[in-house]
Amino acid sequence: xxxxxxxxxxxxxxxxxxxVSLTGLREATKEQSATNEDIFxxxxxLTAVQDYLPNGQKVADLTDEQVLELFAxxxxxxxxxxxxxxxxxKAESIDMAKERKKPEAERRLPxxxxxxxxxxxxxxxxxxxxxxxxxxxxxxxxxxxxxIAGATFDHKGETPGLxxxxxxxxxxAKQFEGKEIYESxxxxxxxxxxxxxxxxxxxxxxxxxxxxxxxDGVSEMLYRGLQYYQPYIDKVKQQSFLLN
Numbered sequence: 001x002x003x004x005x006x007x008x009x010x011x012x013x014x015x016x017x018x019x020v021s022l023t024g025l026r027e028a029t030k031e032q033s034a035t036n037e038d039i040f041x042x043x044x045x046l047t048a049v050q051d052y053l054p055n056g057q058k059v060a061d062l063t064d065e066q067v068l069e070l071f072a073x074x075x076x077x078x079x080x081x082x083x084x085x086x087x088x089x090k091a092e093s094i095d096m097a098k099e100r101k102k103p104e105a106e107r108r109l110p111x112x113x114x115x116x117x118x119x120x121x122x123x124x125x126x127x128x129x130x131x132x133x134x135x136x137x138x139x140x141x142x143x144x145x146x147x148i149a150g151a152t153f154d155h156k157g158e159t160p161g162l163x164x165x166x167x168x169x170x171x172x173a174k175q176f177e178g179k180e181i182y183e184s185x186x187x188x189x190x191x192x193x194x195x196x197x198x199x200x201x202x203x204x205x206x207x208x209x210x211x212x213x214x215x216d217g218v219s220e221m222l223y224r225g226l227q228y229y230q231p232y233i234d235k236v237k238q239q240s241f242l243l244n
Contacts, residue, residue: 039064042071042092045112047152048123048140051177052116075113081105083231096127096136109228114140121149122236124229128221131213133157135166135221139176145233148191151176153218163214175205181226188230190223 046067047059053070062070076091081104091110099107112123120143127136133156140149151173153166166172179191180202189203193215198204207215 038092039067042067044152044154045123045125045138046070046114047173048138048150049114049116049121051150052114052119052121054116070114071112074115077111077113079109079111079229079232081107081109081228081231083229083233083235094125096125097134100127100134104228107228109232111229111232112138119143122233124226126221126225128217128225130155130158130166130217131163131211132159135214135217137166137218137221139222139226141181145237146180146182148176148179148181155214158214159211162208162211165208165211166214166218169208172205172208179203179205188227190226191219192223193219 043059043062046053046062050059053059053062059067071092074091078086078089078091078094080086086108089108091112094108094110096110099109110125114121114123121140122143122145123138123140125136125138127134129135135153135155135158137151137153139151141147142149153173155164155167158164158166160168175198176191181188181190183189183203192200192204193207194204195207195212195215197206
């Protein structure tokens, strides 16, 4: 009986030790996973300005430290739906998935201002619905706050070979470069993904064969998502006008 008692105690102690070790390992892994996800998201955002990275570098070739350094150099305002900058908050702290669940009037919008060789780019975040689940992207506007310098898209569950092409096929995002979100008279029109091929060279890109719902989702996401930023864009343009 005595020996059995000690065996039970030993097993209990061992079980407790293993539980503590697993908890510690889980917490350490959780922290590393969060760090990896943060770097992944930052790389996706930088892809929108990949053609303007220093020394012709590509995002895939940047070390994690270089990615973090580039973000540390950026101005990262967060704006409300009226275009006002919210003090004390950085863009990288904003979770667009959570913001999208709020009433529109309460949402916060991240802005990443990237500067290189005297040029300034405004990277804006958009989020919407695809065929099966959420889609999202980053759109970089040149200093005129009209011309798209680059864009990148991602999704949660679009169909491989079809809707997933918004992420998997680099030529899709490449089409957005040089497009304009305003008409010449200043009217906001955004960019449309057109089934059957773009007709308007300034404001449309080719759709993805067999992925009409996803393409329509991208169009709607861009129109609504970029429209949210219009009050901020108007304020930046007005400030620039006053300075000049």
